[in-house]
Amino acid sequence: MDRSAISSILLELNLNEDCVANIYNYGSWVYGTNSPTSDRDLMIVTRSSQKQPLIFDDDFEYFHQFELHKLWNQYDVCVHTVENFEKLLEKNYLLAVECIFLPDEFKIKEEIDFRSIYREKYYNTYRLKQVAFYENLTAMNMYNQDDHSIYEKRSSRSSGSNQSNNDYLFKNLFHGFRYLDFAEQLIQTHSIHDFKRVSHIFSEMKDIRGDPTIDSNMQQVLEYITNLSTDYKTKLDVLVPTNVVKGTFEAHVTFDCSHHTEQVIEKLQKVCEDTKYKIIFIDLETNQTKMKSQQLMTSSYHCGEYPSIVKSIEEEVYKHFQDFNIIRIKIESLASNEGVPQTDIDKRLFWDEATNYFEFHYKVLLKKHSFLIVFLRIKYLRNLTIRAELYKCQIRRMLAREYPTNIGDSLS
Numbered sequence: 001m002d003r004s005a006i007s008s009i010l011l012e013l014n015l016n017e018d019c020v021a022n023i024y025n026y027g028s029w030v031y032g033t034n035s036p037t038s039d040r041d042l043m044i045v046t047r048s049s050q051k052q053p054l055i056f057d058d059d060f061e062y063f064h065q066f067e068l069h070k071l072w073n074q075y076d077v078c079v080h081t082v083e084n085f086e087k088l089l090e091k092n093y094l095l096a097v098e099c100i101f102l103p104d105e106f107k108i109k110e111e112i113d114f115r116s117i118y119r120e121k122y123y124n125t126y127r128l129k130q131v132a133f134y135e136n137l138t139a140m141n142m143y144n145q146d147d148h149s150i151y152e153k154r155s156s157r158s159s160g161s162n163q164s165n166n167d168y169l170f171k172n173l174f175h176g177f178r179y180l181d182f183a184e185q186l187i188q189t190h191s192i193h194d195f196k197r198v199s200h201i202f203s204e205m206k207d208i209r210g211d212p213t214i215d216s217n218m219q220q221v222l223e224y225i226t227n228l229s230t231d232y233k234t235k236l237d238v239l240v241p242t243n244v245v246k247g248t249f250e251a252h253v254t255f256d257c258s259h260h261t262e263q264v265i266e267k268l269q270k271v272c273e274d275t276k277y278k279i280i281f282i283d284l285e286t287n288q289t290k291m292k293s294q295q296l297m298t299s300s301y302h303c304g305e306y307p308s309i310v311k312s313i314e315e316e317v318y319k320h321f322q323d324f325n326i327i328r329i330k331i332e333s334l335a336s337n338e339g340v341p342q343t344d345i346d347k348r349l350f351w352d353e354a355t356n357y358f359e360f361h362y363k364v365l366l367k368k369h370s371f372l373i374v375f376l377r378i379k380y381l382r383n384l385t386i387r388a389e390l391y392k393c394q395i396r397r398m399l400a401r402e403y404p405t406n407i408g409d410s411l412s
Contacts, residue, residue: 139176247337
């Protein structure tokens with residue numbers, strides 16, 4: 001860029017050049033996705049006595065409020081104090097991180113070596129993966145839902161016409177994918193060594209989009225980036241595993257007992273004698289229709305590591321119960337296991353909703369014959385959503401006598 005313009009920019013922003021520590025020129029001119037008329041993005045880091053701490057979002061301390069100065073339709077300028085810029089590096093805020101790894105030609109001024117500070121104090125592979133996934137998820141949500149409410153959180157770029165909004169969402173979708181690539185480079189090499197490695201993706205997105213004034217291909221663009229993002233996330237999962245859980249797991253095996261129920265139960269009882277498998281039988285009956293719903297299950301505990309333990313449990317179950325019709329195998333992790341997501345954001349970012357989900361159970365131990373009263377009381381107090389019919393739980397006393405484990409009056 002024309003470095004002679006820096007003095008005019010600082011004058012316009014009322015900044016003393018002696019108080020400016022670093023100036024970075026980031027953005028499309030670095031990535032090679034610019035046009036001849038593209039504006040220049042500048043990050044200015046100042047030594048300032050004015051202490052204005054950053055205000056981060058409540059749900060996840062990453063996106064934050066800041067002011068973007070748009071000058072003469074040529075420059076988009078963000079100004080941070082030295083303290084706030086270092087705070088962004090502490091959060092592994094990827095826009096700040098990319099600035100410190102820019103090629104020298106895009107570092108207009110650099111009095112403070114933030115690269116060394118970042119590597120020594122704040123470089124964190126887990127956090128890098130976390131924030132890259134978060135950038136990617138946010139960009140796709142904005143694009144898919146046209147959620148303008150987080151414009152200010154994401155970039156503070158003004159949104160004028162509907163077309164400019166769509167253009168912003170389109171570019172932001174690419175940036176959300178590009179940050180996955182930056183994270184991979186940082187995790188593997190402690191650096192961003194190639195700012196143009198995925199720039200060709202932007203051209204392919206434009207080819208899929210076609211006429212930018214027509215929204216008909218927006219979904220195809222999203223599907224394209226979603227597939228590419230999934231591939232990159234798989235790479236990052238290998239580099240920084242975040243879906244590995246170690247500890248104790250409970251396996252629930254559900255059997256078909258719709259025919260010859262008593263015989264199936266007796267047969268299962270014999271197979272489970274002197275083993276770790278405990279039998280659970282639930283018999284539900286409606287008062288009005290007299291329709292019955294029965295569940296026959298076994299419960300067992302296993303120690304190991306998810307996801308590899310899934311295959312070993314399956315093999316063991318199908319071998320041990322080869323003479324039974326197995327309907328379902330559900331594996332539950334103890335909440336105390338190592339690697340269980342500790343926050344909602346980690347669950348959203350790192351876990352596949354198709355295969356992993358969270359259940360919360362209340363288990364209430366009841367006195368004899370008190371099930372119906374307690375059930376109605378809980379429904380009234382907690383406004384539980386239940387079926388229109390009133391279900392009466394009939395746990396067979398014969399089974400409670402023969403299979404005392406996990407059999408009896410309980411509500412969960």
